[in-house]
Amino acid sequence: MSTIQVEVQDLSKSFFDQSRGEVNAVRNVDFECRSGEIFGLLGANGAGKTTTLRMISTVLQPSTGTARVLGHDVLREPVEVRRNLGFYSASTALYPRLTARETLTLFARVNKYPAERTKDRVEETIERFGLGDYAGARIEKLSTGMKQKVSIARTVVHDPPVLIFDEPTVGLDVLNALDLQKGIQELRDDGKTILFSTHIMSEAERLCDRIAIIDKGRIRACDGLEGLRAATSRHYLEDIFVHYVTGNDDTADEPK
Amino acid sequence: MSRRTVGALVANDLRQLARNPRLLIFAVALPLVLWPLMWFLTSLTGERRQERLESRTYLYAVADAAAAADGPTAADDPTAAEDSAAANGAAWLERALATVGEDAGAGYAAPEDGPAVRFERVPAPDDLAAALEAGELHVHVAWRSGPGNDRASPDPGEAAGATGDTGAAAGEPTDDDREAAAATGDEAAATEDPVPRAVLTYRADLDASNAAEGFLRRALQQTRVEVRDRRLVAAGFETDPADLLPVERIETASQEQTSGLLLGRILTAIIVLMMLTGGSIVATDALAGEKERGTLETLLTTAARRIEIVVAKNLSILSVALITSVLNIANIVLWMQFDVIPAPEGLKLVVPIGTGLLLVLLYAPAAVLLSSALLLVSGRSKTYKEAQLLFAPVMLGSLAIAAIPVLPGIELRSAIVLVPIANLGVAAREILTGAFDWPLLAAAWTVTAGAAALLALASVRALSAEKLITASDTDAADLAGGPALFPRRVARWFAVLWALLLVWQLNVGGIDSRLLIAINMSIFGAAAWLMIVRYRLPLRETLSLRAPPATAWLGVLIAAPAGLVLANGVVRLASLAMPIPEEWIEAMADAFGADLPLWQMLFFFAVLPGIFEEIAFRGVLLHGLRTRLRPVPLVLVAGIAFGFFHVDLFRIPPTALLGIFLVIAVLRSGSIYPAMAWHALHNALALGSARVEQIPLPEQPPWWHYALALAALLLAFRLMGRQAKAP
Numbered sequence: 016m017s018t019i020q021v022e023v024q025d026l027s028k029s030f031f032d033q034s035r036g037e038v039n040a041v042r043n044v045d046f047e048c049r050s051g052e053i054f055g056l057l058g059a060n061g062a063g064k065t066t067t068l069r070m071i072s073t074v075l076q077p078s079t080g081t082a083r084v085l086g087h088d089v090l091r092e093p094v095e096v097r098r099n100l101g102f103y104s105a106s107t108a109l110y111p112r113l114t115a116r117e118t119l120t121l122f123a124r125v126n127k128y129p130a131e132r133t134k135d136r137v138e139e140t141i142e143r144f145g146l147g148d149y150a151g152a153r154i155e156k157l158s159t160g161m162k163q164k165v166s167i168a169r170t171v172v173h174d175p176p177v178l179i180f181d182e183p184t185v186g187l188d189v190l191n192a193l194d195l196q197k198g199i200q201e202l203r204d205d206g207k208t209i210l211f212s213t214h215i216m217s218e219a220e221r222l223c224d225r226i227a228i229i230d231k232g233r234i235r236a237c238d239g240l241e242g243l244r245a246a247t248s249r250h251y252l253e254d255i256f257v258h259y260v261t262g263n264d265d266t267a268d269e270p271k
Numbered sequence: 272m273s274r275r276t277v278g279a280l281v282a283n284d285l286r287q288l289a290r291n292p293r294l295l296i297f298a299v300a301l302p303l304v305l306w307p308l309m310w311f312l313t314s315l316t317g318e319r320r321q322e323r324l325e326s327r328t329y330l331y332a333v334a335d336a337a338a339a340a341d342g343p344t345a346a347d348d349p350t351a352a353e354d355s356a357a358a359n360g361a362a363w364l365e366r367a368l369a370t371v372g373e374d375a376g377a378g379y380a381a382p383e384d385g386p387a388v389r390f391e392r393v394p395a396p397d398d399l400a401a402a403l404e405a406g407e408l409h410v411h412v413a414w415r416s417g418p419g420n421d422r423a424s425p426d427p428g429e430a431a432g433a434t435g436d437t438g439a440a441a442g443e444p445t446d447d448d449r450e451a452a453a454a455t456g457d458e459a460a461a462t463e464d465p466v467p468r469a470v471l472t473y474r475a476d477l478d479a480s481n482a483a484e485g486f487l488r489r490a491l492q493q494t495r496v497e498v499r500d501r502r503l504v505a506a507g508f509e510t511d512p513a514d515l516l517p518v519e520r521i522e523t524a525s526q527e528q529t530s531g532l533l534l535g536r537i538l539t540a541i542i543v544l545m546m547l548t549g550g551s552i553v554a555t556d557a558l559a560g561e562k563e564r565g566t567l568e569t570l571l572t573t574a575a576r577r578i579e580i581v582v583a584k585n586l587s588i589l590s591v592a593l594i595t596s597v598l599n600i601a602n603i604v605l606w607m608q609f610d611v612i613p614a615p616e617g618l619k620l621v622v623p624i625g626t627g628l629l630l631v632l633l634y635a636p637a638a639v640l641l642s643s644a645l646l647l648v649s650g651r652s653k654t655y656k657e658a659q660l661l662f663a664p665v666m667l668g669s670l671a672i673a674a675i676p677v678l679p680g681i682e683l684r685s686a687i688v689l690v691p692i693a694n695l696g697v698a699a700r701e702i703l704t705g706a707f708d709w710p711l712l713a714a715a716w717t718v719t720a721g722a723a724a725l726l727a728l729a730s731v732r733a734l735s736a737e738k739l740i741t742a743s744d745t746d747a748a749d750l751a752g753g754p755a756l757f758p759r760r761v762a763r764w765f766a767v768l769w770a771l772l773l774v775w776q777l778n779v780g781g782i783d784s785r786l787l788i789a790i791n792m793s794i795f796g797a798a799a800w801l802m803i804v805r806y807r808l809p810l811r812e813t814l815s816l817r818a819p820p821a822t823a824w825l826g827v828l829i830a831a832p833a834g835l836v837l838a839n840g841v842v843r844l845a846s847l848a849m850p851i852p853e854e855w856i857e858a859m860a861d862a863f864g865a866d867l868p869l870w871q872m873l874f875f876f877a878v879l880p881g882i883f884e885e886i887a888f889r890g891v892l893l894h895g896l897r898t899r900l901r902p903v904p905l906v907l908v909a910g911i912a913f914g915f916f917h918v919d920l921f922r923i924p925p926t927a928l929l930g931i932f933l934v935i936a937v938l939r940s941g942s943i944y945p946a947m948a949w950h951a952l953h954n955a956l957a958l959g960s961a962r963v964e965q966i967p968l969p970e971q972p973p974w975w976h977y978a979l980a981l982a983a984l985l986l987a988f989r990l991m992g993r994q995a996k997a998p
């Protein structure tokens with residue numbers, strides 16, 4: 016029995032850019048994510064993936080429309096939204112001078128995880144992600160793969176029901192990326208709701224239960240892989256993506 | 272607000288700092304060593320210098336009478352008069368040298384029984400300048416006849432062959448001195464003898480020579496006063512002049528009060544300095560550094576409230592500032608205890624506990640205000656480097672405000688109560704001297720606390736200002752506002768500039784017109800520079816720094832006189848609506864430095880405006896408006912805006928017209944240079960015509976003058992245009 020955890024309604028974001036003038040980064044986006052699924056946002060660079068996810072995580076404010084996480088509105092209850100959210104992206108760095116254990120403790124506290132259970136939760140997380148051997152070493156001393164793990168541990172240490180992974184595999188080598196994907200699947204199997212963005216087709220194909228193809232700020236299609244295949248009568252996600260992004264009537268209103 | 276969250280964030284900041292040994296060494300440890308060292312060295316060298324000056328033997332020479340005979344003041348029988356003066360002078364000098372060092376005067380208190388200043392005579396050198404230069408001689412005395420002022424006057428005869436930095440001086444003239452000059456010579460000398468006049472030649476840039484002159488001059492002046500006094504008594508003046516009006520001083524302020532005043536004056540500046548230097552260690556890193564490293568975004572996606580983050584960062588800044596301040600003060604006090612650093616004299620400070628607590632309470636909002644300002648700078652900066660760059664103006668501004676309590680006569684019961692930080696500084700000064708003005712103390716506290724709260728809220732907003740959030744993927748131009756933002760801001764900038772100039776011009780009076788124009792031009796130049804830097808405008812494009820077509824120069828030669836005729840026409844037209852008063856015309860002539868040499872007039876009123884006003888108006892302003900307006904409105908707006916900057920009502924119409932012409936010149940030629948030349952030439956011609964006719968308005972010329980000028984102008988614009996390439 017899955018429940019709707021994240022609801023996005025008519026979400027738009029426009030901002031003023033120096034070189035391009037008024038930019039509509041996200042236009043009237045609608046979708047919802049359920050518990051226990053990995054929902055993928057698939058789009059090219061600049062399609063509006065990060066902007067959408069940042070609006071859901073309350074870092075950016077929507078121009079119009081709204082989003083709710085566990086029923087909490089991003090505009091009215093941003094703190095509650097973030098409390099139920101773990102946000103991970105290639106640009107969310109860790110404090111290099113803290114150890115892994117200190118990092119987890121800090122973020123458990125800052126995310127208002129119950130004080131009396133913080134210590135146990137931190138140890139539990141260290142255990143779960145296999146950080147035991149280097150939990151006492153400073154982050155700056157760790158390898159990229161280890162940092163990766165600490166970073167994911169940081170994202171889930173306060174046990175949020177919803178996790179956002181914004182292009183998490185950017186800059187990782189194949190093995191680290193696969194490791195990360197495995198980690199994400201495990202989290203899904205734990206019943207977390209996962210919002211995942213990528214521009215890599217194979218990643219979306221492998222991981223996502225449902226995929227939203229986003230282009231120029233609009234969602235062009237949103238379905239499971241099978242549904243997309245049936246709708247476009249194409250097999251590979253790459254072809255499906257190209258079909259939606261280029262050869263479709265949806266783009267008729269775009270300036271060429 | 273959750274104390275747990277804030278606490279965790281503060282602890283994290285402090286932990287980061289504690290684990291950054293390089294930063295700790297350079298920002299905390301090194302200053303602890305360097306400050307006392309610098310202080311120690313300064314006081315050491317000061318003492319040494321004084322000791323050395325007081326204990327040495329100075330070499331002096333006296334010009335012999337024959338050499339002095341070619342002096343400029345020689346009368347009918349020059350040689351005889353000068354001989355007599357020299358003889359008289361020798362007596363004076365002997366007497367003066369006997370008293371040297373007894374009352375050495377300010378700065379050179381003679382030691383009780385230490386080494387004293389001695390003077391030794393050396394033969395007069397052939398080449399005085401060379402001898403002074405080589406140190407073979409420190410001061411040269413020549414005697415002349417005839418009265419003169421006790422005034423420093425370079426004497427070409429005396430300093431023949433000397434370099435320009437050789438000067439002769441003999442103190443400032445006072446009434447006493449003039450009397451003394453009238454009462455001539457030694458007591459022994461007959462009254463009809465010529466007045467001897469001492470001419471001291473020395474080098475102000477050489478320590479020994481400078482000191483020798485000082486000692487000798489003061490000795491001569493001292494001797495003169497004594498001789499005069501004695502003579503007054505001898506002449507029947509009933510009492511000894513020294514008994515005439517003895518003045519005694521009784522000071523009722525306690526030592527605590529004077530010390531309190533001293534401390535109160537500098538306390539605010541010290542606290543501001545320490546807050547800023549200590550606080551900046553954390554502040555630069557607090558938001559800008561986190562932004563740069565990407566940890567800020569991590570933090571912003573947590574459940575921490577923005578206000579919690581800002582409060583935590585403020586607490587981190589405050590605690591580090593407090594710790595470093597305590598360390599620094601303890602450090603200095605420690606060295607003073609060991610007498611390595613001299614303690615300030617007469618400083619006896621007993622601050623009662625209650626007053627101390629009151630001061631702490633009083634300065635608390637100032638500290639919060641400063642840390643909020645630092646945080647805001649950090650929050651508005653994209654990178655660590657940018658935060659450091661912005662830190663300097665915050666520091667200078669705060670110190671300027673903190674220096675206000677030093678100004679004498681400022682009371683808390685005045686408008687100063689409305690100036691944050693400065694009001695607390697004045698309040699602290701009053702408290703330390705024992706005055707407690709409770710309602711105003713409360714008001715001052717509230718004002719500064721309110722300002723602190725506003726700044727803290729601004730930092731909260733800076734965290735929500737989405738373009739500032741992430742360093743990773745937003746354009747750097749978003750933050751500082753790149754070139755594309757400038758057209759939206761240019762009007763605001765010039766409005767502020769206009770208000771600034773208006774206030775400044777209205778409040779300045781009786782200032783030298785050259786200085787005034789230099790300051791105005793600096794303001795234009797600085798504003799243009801600021802905008803260019805702030806919006807990273809491309810210099811060449813913004814200022815149209817391109818070579819104009821060659822014919823443009825010919826165009827300028829034609830345009831300048833034609834433009835002037837038309838501008839005068841506009842003045843005439845405008846005067847129909849609002850007659851120009853005569854006084855105004857006279858005032859204008861004064862303002863434009865009618866009495867200056869021609870080259871200065873041209874430089875200050877033609878060349879400088881030609882450069883700086885063009886950069887500001889036809890460069891930056893035009894560039895900013897260009898993308899926003901179509902050609903005709905562009906020319907009108909940019910031109911008329913220029914007119915309005917000539918605050919004077921009667922000058923607005925002609926300068927606006929000139930502005931319009933110059934905008935056209937830039938747009939036509941694609942270059943600012945013809946406009947610069949035209950502007951300078953226009954001003955020069957206007958000044959010239961005013962100078963020739965003594966009034967800026969020539970007689971009413973016939974209408975065809977205007978028609979001719981207009982035609983010439985159109986031709987000139989044509990010449991300025993970029994020619995289409997020949998097919």
